[in-house]
Amino acid sequence: MLPPAALHIARDPGTGFLSARWQGPVPEVLLMRHYVVLLAEAHRLPGGHFWLLDLRGRNWPSPRFEHWFSHILAPRVTDALGHPVFVACVLDAGHAPEANGPAAEASQRECATHDLYTYFFDSEDAARAWLRHQQQHYHTPA
Secondary structure, eight states: OOOTTTTEEEEOTTTTTTTEEOOOOOOOHHHHHHHHHHHHHHHHHHTTTEEEEEEETTTOOOHHHHHHHHIIEEEEEEHHHHHHHHEEEEEGGGGHHHTHHHHHHHHHHHHHHHEEEEEEEEEEHHHHHHHHHHHHHSSSSO
16 A cells, blocks of 8 residues: 555546656655556556656656666556557656666666657646647547
């Protein structure tokens, strides 16, 4: 079970996006569990191909987590939900060095080989616009 204050998951009724927001730093093991819960919610709810993740309140994960996400979780996500899946991540300015670093870039490339596309944004408006664009081109909007 997840601590209630650690993660908030919702489906945006207007867009169908699966939205997740972290309320503070999260230990890596718990963060992995959070993503498994996100996958379960995406599978349960319509619109599960479009994830809006607000990472601004959360710590940046380790390269170990990024490897787990891209090599273990990404194939599970697309196997469970179908292809493609789009993940828009809203970042804090403090995340920029890691988000632009080699581990994040390698993770993004590996995820793309599984048809899971992660992109980083500095505003929620830009992230939502990108997800809406993907909906229009790959799926019928909710």
